[in-house]
Every structure is written in structure tokens, then in C-alpha cells.
Amino acid sequence: MSTVTQTESRELAPVSAESLAALLVAGERPPRPSAWSASMTFGWRAILKIKHVPEQLFDVTAFPIMMVLMYTYLFGGALAGSPKEYIQFLLPGILVMSVVMITMYTGVSVNTDIEKGVFDRFRSLPIWRPSTMVGYLLGDALRYTIASIVMLTVGIILGYRPDGGVGGVLAGIALLVVFSFAFSWIWTMFGLMLRSEKSVMGVSMMVIFPLTFLSNVFVDPSTMPGWLQAFVNNSPITHLSSAVRGLMAGDWPADEVAWSLGWAGLFVLVFGPITMRLYNRK
């Protein structure tokens, strides 16, 4: 490392004052980018980061595969007679659970970024303020899509046969990605609010575990005690997994889709402004 640095500084070409001067004069100032264009540019940054550090795709590949295999074979025989029967019920749910769990890494990446100087530069740019955050989420939406495709592939290998066909499956994934995009504003908030990466991780776990497990992902809630049913039946994760399950099965669960989108809208409306307030105050 040090040898590389030394050679580089020794061979560093001189700064050309003339061409620099020409550049400074010639630099016309283009109109400001639109909100959409700035957000997409930040999304492109997220994709570049994946390109340079492909290991970060581990959580959207290995982790989802593990989730499908583990729960299919762990509960399959006991709950549905056989893993092959169970996966018909489980796959859309475990898909929802895994992707929603993966959203929490958004908070961690926001938190590690704000420690760096580049964040100050972004914040001093004359652009639509939320675009930095939207950019993270757009990059993450790509990750959610990758995770969904990986899990479906594994599921189909294990015997999952969606009655909804390609259309139903795509509609299910689209709903899941939209919901996750909206849900992630919770994590951008925590990423900006908490002081360290570890505390972001800790708080995220506290939120995500009860929220995803206390749902209809694994079993029909009718066997649960009444007080728990009250929670589970109204949980956004239950609505979402019912909606995705229905769409992939070829039904049109309008109520559940509406509930999922309603929750998604609520998350953006509540946590979006809090995130931006923290971002501006940081």
C-alpha cells in the first residue's frame, strides 16, 4: 500500500494552470437538475457502489436462500404434511419477510455515509433535498428485486408453482418492492438519528423481528390467542403477505392490496418528513 502511494505521488503529473484557467472560464452553469434526475443520479451512485463492492449483495442472495430452505424444511412436515405442500403457502410470505428484513440495511448504509466528508458535499449542493435519500432507496429497490428473483428461483426448484403465472408473480414482486421502498423511510430516519452503526443495527432488530414474525407469514393467525390476533390481523406485514400471496395465486385481493399501499403511503408521509428534518438539521 505505502509503496503504491509513494510511486503515485512521485509520478503525479503537474497541474496545468493554463488548461485549468480555460476550464474555469468556459464552465457555463447548466440549469439545476429536476428532482427525478437528481434522485436517479443518487440511485446510480448506489449501483456503482454495488459494482465496486459486490460482497454487499450477500444479504440479498445467500440470506434469502437460507430463509427459504430453513423454514420450508423446518416447518413443512409439521405444519402442512410435507415441505412441498408447505412451500405453496410459505413462499410468498417468506419472500415478504426476507425482503422487509433486508430493508434495514438502508439505515446502516445511511449511517456509515454521514460520517464521511462526501455527505457534506451532497448537503451543500443546490438540489432537491430528499434526492440523496431517495437515491439510497432506489438502489435498494434493485437489491429487493434481486432478492425476490433469487427466492422465487429457489422456491420453484423446491416445487412452488404459482397459479397466478408470470403476471401474478410480477405484480406480487412489484407490490413488495413498492412497499419496501416506503417502509425504508423508517430506516433512513434511524440512520440519521442514531449515533453509531451498531445502535442502528440494534434498534432495527428490535423493530423488524416482532413485526415480521408476528404476522401470517408462517401460519394462519386463527390458531393464535385473541389479543395476538388483534395485532397480527392489523399488521402491515400481514396485509402485504396476504396481498402478495393472493396476487401470486392468481387472485385479485383488492382489499389487501389497498391496505398494503395505504400503509406504504402512511410510512412515507410520517417518516419521510422526519427523515428530511433530521437531514437538514444534521
Next chain:
Amino acid sequence: MSTQTTSGLAIETAGLVKTFGETRAVDGVDLAVPAGTVYGVLGPNGAGKTTTVKMLATLLRPDGGEAHVFGHDVVREADEVRGRVSLTGQYASVDEDLTGTENLVLLGRLLGHGKQAARQRSGQLLEAFGLTEAAGKQVKNYSGGMRRRIDIAASILNTPDLLFLDEPTTGLDPRSRNQVWDIIRAVVAQGTTVLLTTQYLDEADQLASRIAVIDQGKVIAEGTKGELKASVGAGSVHLRLRDAAQRDLAADLLVRALDAHVQPEPDPVALTARLSGAASEDTAAEQAARALNELARAGITVDNFSLGQPSLDEVFLALTGHDTHKTEADRNDKDDKDEVAA
């Protein structure tokens, strides 16, 4: 370029205050920075330089006072201000995971350039900064000098009306430092105003036309370089004599010849004479030559001689009566606060 406001000031602050808990990191700072110049803000670590810059660059909200950049209020008209300034922070303000080209294209796009234009301008800047070879490497593999270059290149993607350079040469070797100075001169020659913070007097001396010295959140001196030097002194002559017994005699001679403040050093053969800048029209070197002549005529043998610019310590000694080290505890405290704020 419309850098001129009616007042001709790029930056104007009045009673600017920022507190972090109990600490007043910036404690009533008044600045008036003329457009088109390099303005130096000189002070030790934790004096409040970075906090001041962050408030002016709309990154921190002031707790008191007012600040205007080209006539725009930094709080109420933050967006206007952002459109005209660029910031190069104390730590490289680029994405270390991305390559040089990717960083510049990213920022070019965020500043409104189309894909083609952003690529073209990045290529030109990388070439002008001598970074063409490193363009495809991740910035985390860059040397300190290269980082500074890419950082400044990122700041002038759109030629800014006002450029904040927060300690641009801290941690650089002398050669890289000179190169950064050349870049700063080229930028200013094109009409950009530069606010430069630094811990080094010679850096401010090299680049800035006016200098504000700040300590513990307050401006303790402000003026042109000439005015500042007059109040601080032109530099110091350090002498080592062959014979310790002659030191008192030498000190007397120096006081008479130079009207200098002479201080014996712990080493019995060494002494330091602080040259006063105001007393004489002569340069420090001329004064020093005269002093050596006087000593030689009196038969005093000088083994070693050096002439130094006044150090930041000496500036502080002259301006505040205490040197920078006395505030070590405060400084550490404020440093921590700055970190939290960042």
C-alpha cells in the same frame, strides 16, 4: 459573472454564534470578505474555523447572529447560497468507493450537466489536475495529494462564485502543498472568491490578502497581511553561540541593533530575537544581516544561525499573550464537539 453585490462583499457575518452543549464553538464572529479575493481564517485546531465554514456553507444552522453570502441569508435563502458556493472539507469530500471519474460525473450530473457534458467536463478536469492515469481507480487508493486534487476538482465542476477551502493542505508533504497553492491561485485568478482556513501562517501569507485570526470562537485580529505582521513581528532570528559566557553581551547587542525582543533559550548557548515588523522598513533578512555584523564586530562567534517566519505560536503569543498550547484542554474538548457536529 455576477459576483459583485452592492456592498462588494462575498461574505458578511455579524455576531455569528454556534454552541454545542456548553461550548461556544463560534462566539460572535464578524467577518467581511471582499469578493474576488482570498480571505484567510487562521487559527489552531478547535478555534471554530470549521464550524464557521459549515454555517456559511449552509451545513449548520447558526444559533445566533447573521450571515450573508453574496447578500443571501444562509438560513432563509440557503438554496440561493448553495447555488453559488462550493465546499472542500477538511476530509476529502468525495466518495472513496467510487473512482475519480465516477465521482466527477456523479457531481456533474447533480449540478445539472447532461451525461455527455458531465463526462466531458470530468475528463478535462482530470487532465488539468494531472489525474488522467488515476481516473479509473477508486479514490480510497489515492495518495493525500491526489485526494486533495480530486476534491478541489469536484468543487470547481461548476465554477463557483465562492469556494470554501477548509485546511486544504493539512497533512500534505511540502511539494503537494505547493501544488495545491498553485491550484488555488489559478482559481482565484478567474474571479472566484476563496475562504481559506488554515493553521499555518505561511499558507495564509502566501495566498490570502486579508486574514482573520480566530481563537476560541472569537476573531482576535483582522486585517491585511501587512497589518497583521506589523502587530506580530516579522520573524525570529535563532542563534547558537560558541561561548555561553558571551550570551548576555550578544543579547544586549541585539536589543540595541534591532530593537528586538530577545529571549534566552534553555540551551545556554542559544537565544532567539523576535524582530518587530513595525520598527523598521527593512526585511527580516536585512535586519538579521545587520545583527550578524554587529556580533562579528564585537568578536562574538556565531556557530549556527537561522531566520524563521513568525510561527502560529508567536502570532498567538503576540495577539493574546498566551500561546496555542495553553488552551490544549479546551481544544480537545472542542475537537470532540466538532466531530459530533460533523
